Amino acid sequence: MHDSREAEIRPQDAPLREDVRRLGALVGEMLGEQMGAEFLDTVEVIRAAAIQRRESAAPVDALAGRLQALAPVFADALTRAFSTYFHVVNVAERVHRIRRRRAWQRALAMPQPDGLHDTLAHLREAGIGHAALRDMLGRLRIEPVFTAHPTEAVRRSLLEKEQVIVRCLVADLDGEQTPGERAAGIAQMRMALSVGWQTAEASALRPSVQDEVDHIGFYLSDVLYRVLPVIL
Structure with a gap:
């Protein structure tokens, strides 16, 4: 296609x-x-x-x-x-x-439009200094909400196959892989797509509490824990 x-x-x-x-x-x-x-x-x-x-x-x-x-x-x-x-x-x-x-x-010439550094520059231009910004950030309260609604839940195996495709694309982000490396990545993506097609997108049975916990666990272990150390 x-x-x-x-x-x-x-x-x-x-x-x-x-x-x-x-x-x-x-x-x-x-x-x-x-x-x-x-x-x-x-x-x-x-x-x-x-x-x-x-x-x-x-x-x-x-x-x-x-x-x-x-x-x-x-x-x-x-x-x-x-x-x-x-x-x-x-x-x-x-x-x-x-x-x-x-x-x-x-x-390095200029910050990415609408990115963090661009936003900070606009705040500085608006007269919001470091002290005011620290005060605002200190009053923020962030509460992650995880849902396991049946219409939103995707089987963990499918989420893992999606991650395979993402990692293969990221590995060749700059187009500098060798032909062998690129062929290996394509083979991995092909396999992920085939296995994903053979896997039902959702269970015919109503998800149990354990199913919901497993779904949320994917985002905790495979997503948040990978990015939080970089942010913090």
């Missing part, structure tokens, strides 16, 4: 486009392997029809009729295929924010 439109993009966003292209190709390969060539062809036909309808502002009837003709099981798989594609696009965008942040930090 990929977006064939040649939209104009800023030079600094070209790596994001390449990540999206690479991940989209991996999703397409995975769908072909897991569901067969006929399913992948249908996905591409629907995708192209949706893009054409959006760009031409054509009536939705033709596309809706095509979707309504699908068997429920097939339609469910189709929905999941597009969900998988949009999910990896979101992952690529999050990684690109890391890339852009690093680029600003290297430049």
Whole structure:
């Protein structure tokens, strides 16, 4: 799966486009392997029809009729295929924010717009000094809230596979990996996508308290504990 439109993009966003292209190709390969060539062809036909309808502002009837003709099981798989594609696009965008942040930090010419240092500069220009800022920060009360609502809970195994993809993209953030390193990363991402497709997104059973604790535990052990030492 990929977006064939040649939209104009800023030079600094070209790596994001390449990540999206690479991940989209991996999703397409995975769908072909897991569901067969006929399913992948249908996905591409629907995708192209949706893009054409959006760009031409054509009536939705033709596309809706095509979707309504699908068997429920097939339609469910189709929905999941597009969900998988949009999910990896979101992952690529999050990684690109890391890339852009690093680029600003290297430049040193000026702070990143809307970043911490830029905000501090605006506060200084507004006449808010260090003492006032320390006083405000000292009165802040931050209480992290973790939810395990059934509609929000994603299986820990899927969250872990997402982290595999993120780490592979971050490892090649500057495009300086060797061909062997890049091939190994692609293989890891391909495996993560395949295993993720074979894993149900949510349990058919109502989550237990232990399930909810395990879900929250992922963010504590694999997310917060990795970043808090850097912040603090």
